[in-house]
Every structure is written in C-alpha cells, then in structure tokens.
Amino acid sequence: MAQMYFLIFLGLVLGVKGTEDKLEAVVVIFRHGDRTPVKPYPNDPYKNKSYWPVGFGQLTNRGKQQHYQLGQWLRSRYDGFIPAAYSENDIYVRSTDVDRTLMSAEANLAGLYPPPPTQTWNKDLKWEPIPIHTIPQKSDALLAMKKPCAKYTMLYKKLFKTEYFRNISHQNHDLYAYLTKNSGELISDISSLQFLHNTLYIETLFNYTLPPWATKVFPSKLQPWANLAFALDTFTPELTRLKTGPLMNHIIVFFKNHTISAPDTHKFLMLSAHDTTIADVLNTLGAFQYHCPPYTSTIIFELRTRLxxxxxxxxxYKNSSVPRPIKVRNCDVDCDFEDFVENLKPFAMTLDQWEIECRIRWAFVWPLTFQWNIILVCSLITVILLLSAVIVGIKKAKKENDNNYIQLPNEEYA
Structure with missing residues (x-):
C-alpha cells in the first residue's frame, strides 16, 4: 500500500499527465521548416538568387534539420504507441502540394522512423521511404485551402470595407506609402505588409544587413500588423467555417472512427502545411494569440480514454521546445470528446457541404430587407404600368395620324 501511495505522489510531483489513460489516436499539424523568401520585393538588395543557398520559397538544410529533430521528438513522445517499424496501417501522411512542405514531411518521417534491422534495405542509408499524399493546391479545400470559393472571396473583400479595417488603413496610410516607395512593391493593406515583413525577417535570419529605410520600421512598426494579418483568413465565423470547415470535419471524423472502432483506421494522422494553416486552426479553436507561427510550429490533438x-x-501547441495545452472553445484542457465535437460543430462541414456553401446565392448578396423588397417590387410594377400606358398612347396617336392621311394623285412620284 505504501508503495502505491509513493507512486501516486511521484506522478503528481513529476507532473505526469494522463498516465492512467489510454492513447487512442493522434493528429499532428505542423508548419514546414526554415525556407528562403518566397518572392523578393522589387528593390530588394538580395533579390538575386546567388544570395540564397536554394531557390526562392525552398526548404533549406536548416529547415530539414529542424524537421528531422521534430520527428525525433515525436518518436520520443509516441514511442510504443507508434511501433518502431513503419506500417501503412499505423500512419497516414498528407501534405500541401508545395516543395517545402513535402520535403519537411520527408525529413520529419526520417526522424520519426529510423529503420529497424528488419526494414534496413541499404546498410549505408538509415532511411525508410514512407508515402506522403497530396493533391494540387487549386483542388485542395481541406489542407492547402486554396480551392476557389466564391462566397469566401466575397466575404474576405467585404471584411476590408468594415469600419475596423478602414480605420487601420487610415491609421497606416503614411506607413503604406513609405513601404511602397522604398520597397517598390504596392503595400496597401496589412496582408501585403505581412508579406514584406516576412521577407525582411528571413533576411535577418541569414544575417543580411537590411537597407536603412527598412531598419526604421522593422520590426517595431511592422510586427504588430504582421501578427494581426495571420488572423485575417478566419476573422469572422463565416470566414472560419469556409476556410477550415473541411479540415475540422476531417479531424472529427478521424477521431469518431476510433470511438466506434472502425476498421482500417490509422492511429496517427500527420499533416504538413504552413504558418497560415497553424494560425487558421488555432483561431478556429479559439486559442490564437496574434503571432506568426514559427518554423515547425505544431498543433497536436490526442484522443485518450479514461479508466x-x-x-x-x-x-x-508546440512552438518551442515544450508543448503547451490548448483550451478548445469553452472547454477544459482535457476536453470531453462530445464537447469537442459540439463546440466545433458551427465550423465543421464536409467537402460536399463546402461546395454548396461556396456558391453565392442572390438572397445572400441582395442587401434589401423583406419590407424594402416589397416596396421595390411595387415600384417596378408601377413603372412598368406607366411605360405600358405611354407606349399604348403613342401607338394610338400614330394610328389616328395614319387614318387622317390622304394620298394625292401621283404623290409617289413627286
């Protein structure tokens, strides 16, 4: 008995969490590793490719190492839950169709699955090839979230016409003009500001000296607005549903399959994506504190069963060495699964539902209320009746004129 009490005490002291609970399934979503700028600005002193170890927007060696180490961390956390030997029955990996995310997933898997002797196929290469699934970005509404959605585009444009964002544009008018003049790139909102900020940030990581004009505003004046920019995609509930709805539904269905012991269900789902993906998911969960999710930042969902x-x-959420718990929308840190599903229900939807909701309906676009619609219809009917009366009057007058006309002899030859 004394030994049992000692073990309980030791667990509390060490902060061991959920040791009595069974881990059922895991979803991991991470950002790619270190990369070069996606696109330099026109006046960028480092816009020549010779300044960079790889092409623009590509994963660097440092990025590969970052994800290899993240894979090792995942192995240490889930060793035993994920067998050492790779099996297609255990893990499913999906990436956006972008070089840096595909390569990040590959490097991560190399750290997660160092091949045991039974899977060592080349004694000089400690690596196991593992499939990574993807689809073209323009067709991907689930992970890349790049598939066109007419309603989302309309709502996103409408967002910048709100008083809140009009005030931001007014407040930053001089800053936008300053950045446009010096960078050679049109900076007209916080989204384009964030893109420029990201390029400048990467150049500092590579120890390049920024131009004097840039050091006057970077990072102090740009950082707050760049952080806010990561909330834009999911700034309203409507935008959130259309942006992350299919992904949230995919995660929920993945876990639901485990609650009913559905056959052929993987225990580990790995998703390789971008900083915007991390920000969008955190905001959907109601846990986003405005920031730029750093390289290899990772969101983890664990489905566990109590005794x-x-x-x-x-x-x-792991954006440093130690992951921290996330509270999911009005839920405890350890959120009851049914509550988890219910709290995300307003945002989750199937891909078929997403296709339907992306269509713009006239009823959605039309700005008038029911009463004003009645007034408009009555006005149109009145105008049509008046026009009809005018047309009838003109025709009647023309007919009378034709009847009063008498042709004179040989008039056609006059």
Whole structure:
C-alpha cells in the first residue's frame, strides 16, 4: 500500500499527465521548416538568387534539420504507441502540394522512423521511404485551402470595407506609402505588409544587413500588423467555417472512427502545411494569440480514454521546445470528446457541404430587407404600368395620324 501511495505522489510531483489513460489516436499539424523568401520585393538588395543557398520559397538544410529533430521528438513522445517499424496501417501522411512542405514531411518521417534491422534495405542509408499524399493546391479545400470559393472571396473583400479595417488603413496610410516607395512593391493593406515583413525577417535570419529605410520600421512598426494579418483568413465565423470547415470535419471524423472502432483506421494522422494553416486552426479553436507561427510550429490533438471509458481530446501547441495545452472553445484542457465535437460543430462541414456553401446565392448578396423588397417590387410594377400606358398612347396617336392621311394623285412620284 505504501508503495502505491509513493507512486501516486511521484506522478503528481513529476507532473505526469494522463498516465492512467489510454492513447487512442493522434493528429499532428505542423508548419514546414526554415525556407528562403518566397518572392523578393522589387528593390530588394538580395533579390538575386546567388544570395540564397536554394531557390526562392525552398526548404533549406536548416529547415530539414529542424524537421528531422521534430520527428525525433515525436518518436520520443509516441514511442510504443507508434511501433518502431513503419506500417501503412499505423500512419497516414498528407501534405500541401508545395516543395517545402513535402520535403519537411520527408525529413520529419526520417526522424520519426529510423529503420529497424528488419526494414534496413541499404546498410549505408538509415532511411525508410514512407508515402506522403497530396493533391494540387487549386483542388485542395481541406489542407492547402486554396480551392476557389466564391462566397469566401466575397466575404474576405467585404471584411476590408468594415469600419475596423478602414480605420487601420487610415491609421497606416503614411506607413503604406513609405513601404511602397522604398520597397517598390504596392503595400496597401496589412496582408501585403505581412508579406514584406516576412521577407525582411528571413533576411535577418541569414544575417543580411537590411537597407536603412527598412531598419526604421522593422520590426517595431511592422510586427504588430504582421501578427494581426495571420488572423485575417478566419476573422469572422463565416470566414472560419469556409476556410477550415473541411479540415475540422476531417479531424472529427478521424477521431469518431476510433470511438466506434472502425476498421482500417490509422492511429496517427500527420499533416504538413504552413504558418497560415497553424494560425487558421488555432483561431478556429479559439486559442490564437496574434503571432506568426514559427518554423515547425505544431498543433497536436490526442484522443485518450479514461479508466471509466470516457474519451477526451488533449490539444497541444508546440512552438518551442515544450508543448503547451490548448483550451478548445469553452472547454477544459482535457476536453470531453462530445464537447469537442459540439463546440466545433458551427465550423465543421464536409467537402460536399463546402461546395454548396461556396456558391453565392442572390438572397445572400441582395442587401434589401423583406419590407424594402416589397416596396421595390411595387415600384417596378408601377413603372412598368406607366411605360405600358405611354407606349399604348403613342401607338394610338400614330394610328389616328395614319387614318387622317390622304394620298394625292401621283404623290409617289413627286
């Protein structure tokens, strides 16, 4: 008995969490590793490719190493839950169709799955090839979130016409003009500002000296607006649903399959994506504190079962060495699975639902209320009746004129 009490005490002291709970399934979403700028600005002193170790927007060796180490961390956390030997039955990996995310997933898997002797196929190469699935970005509404959605585009444009963002544009008018003049790139909102900020940030990581004009505003004046820019995609509930709805539904269905012990269900789902993906998901969860998610930042969802059979979601955000718990929309840190599903229900939807909701309906676009629609219809009917009366009057007058006309002899030859 004394030994049992000692073990319980030791667990509390060490902060061991959920040691009595069974891990059922895991979803991991991460940002790619270190990369070069996606696109230099026109006046960029480092716009020549010779300044960079790889092409623009590509994963660097440092980025590969970052993800290899993240894969090793995942192995240490889930060793035993994920067998050492790779099996297609255990893990499913999906990436956006971008070089840096595909390569990040590959480097991560190299750290997660160092091949055991039974899977060592080349004694000089400690690496196991593991499939990574993807689809073209323009067709991907789930992970890349790049598939066109007419309603989302309309709502996103409408967002910048709100008083809040009009005030931001007014407040930053001089800053936008300054950045446009010196960078040679049109900076007209916080989204384009963020893109420029990101390029300048990467150049400082590579120890390049920024131009004097840039040091006057970077990072102090640009950082707050660049951080806010990461909330734009999911700034309203409507935007959130259309942006992350299919992904949230995919995650929920993945876990639901485990609650019913569905056959052929993987225990580990790995998603390789971008900083915007991390920000969008965190904002959907109601846990986004405005910032630029750093390289290899990772969101983790763990489905666990307590001894009493109750299932819950343990959500974590790892943007440094230690992951921290996430509270999912009005839920405890360890969120009951049913509550997790219910709290995300307003945002989750299938791809078929997404296709339907992306269509712009006239009823959605039309700005008038029911009463004003009645007034408009009555006005149109009145105008049509008046026009009809005018047309009838003109025709009647023309007919009378024709009847009063008498042709004179040989008039056609006059």
């Amino acid at each position: 009493n059979g109750q299932m819950y979601i343990n959500a974590l």
